[in-house]
Amino acid sequence: MQRDHISVRVDGTPSLRVISQSGKVVVLAEDRDDVLVSGTRVSAEVGADGVVGISGSGSGNIEVRCPAGSCVAIGTSSGSIEVRGDPGDVRATSASGAVTVESARRADLRSETGRVKVGCCGDNCRVQTTSGSVEVERSAATEVSTASGAVTVGRAEGRMRVRTASGRVELGGSGRDDITVQTMSGRVTVKLPPETRPAARLRSMTGREHCELPDGADCLVAVQTMQGAIDVVGME
Numbered sequence: 001m002q003r004d005h006i007s008v009r010v011d012g013t014p015s016l017r018v019i020s021q022s023g024k025v026v027v028l029a030e031d032r033d034d035v036l037v038s039g040t041r042v043s044a045e046v047g048a049d050g051v052v053g054i055s056g057s058g059s060g061n062i063e064v065r066c067p068a069g070s071c072v073a074i075g076t077s078s079g080s081i082e083v084r085g086d087p088g089d090v091r092a093t094s095a096s097g098a099v100t101v102e103s104a105r106r107a108d109l110r111s112e113t114g115r116v117k118v119g120c121c122g123d124n125c126r127v128q129t130t131s132g133s134v135e136v137e138r139s140a141a142t143e144v145s146t147a148s149g150a151v152t153v154g155r156a157e158g159r160m161r162v163r164t165a166s167g168r169v170e171l172g173g174s175g176r177d178d179i180t181v182q183t184m185s186g187r188v189t190v191k192l193p194p195e196t197r198p199a200a201r202l203r204s205m206t207g208r209e210h211c212e213l214p215d216g217a218d219c220l221v222a223v224q225t226m227q228g229a230i231d232v233v234g235m236e
């Protein structure tokens with residue numbers, strides 16, 4: 001089936017709204033002065049509010065190339081979402097499909113059933129999923145909520161708040177910012193710089209509670225779980 005290619009001229013750094021029924025959505029933010037949309041049965045136009053609206057009516061994939069720093073909002077009923085390059089704020093919602101964001105200034109990501117992965121988020125990072133793992137490599141303040149799935153945050157330079165019903169939780173903190181975890185079932189591991197002296201408030205109904213770092217007031221680490229071990233350790 002023939003693919004359409006639509007170029008939309010924009011002034012400065014635009015905002016984009018991408019809607020797809022099904023099929024993969026890929027957005028690449030790069031050094032350019034237009035928005036180029038490729039896909040089957042796609043449309044693109046600038047609305048009265050100045051937002052570039054992009055939609056696909058079929059089940060084919062959509063590829064969008066836009067200026068670096070563009071703020072992007074993406075929604076899809078069935079299909080994965082991938083954002084690459086150097087965008088601004090990113091909001092993405094997928095009813096069924098993985099969400100992958102290479103980098104963002106701020107991120108608000110939601111998936112009903114699908115893995116969510118974030119490379120680097122310069123400011124607040126918020127992730128919500130019903131069933132699927134969450135992985136954030138680097139971020140500032142981070143909030144994660146999931147019903148079922150592992151949660152991994154490599155390093156957060158800001159407060160962290162994690163809520164999950166079941167699944168392993170592994171977090172890397174700054175040693176200066178508070179960390180709060182609430183889970184029903186699953187092992188929780190919090191890694192901090194080895195010189196950190198946290199105020200550890202750990203509670204597990206049926207698992208080990210262990211903090212290898214000396215008690216202090218550098219940051220609060222509050223973890224509650226019904227079932228599973230809790231470990232607060234120094235980073236290697």
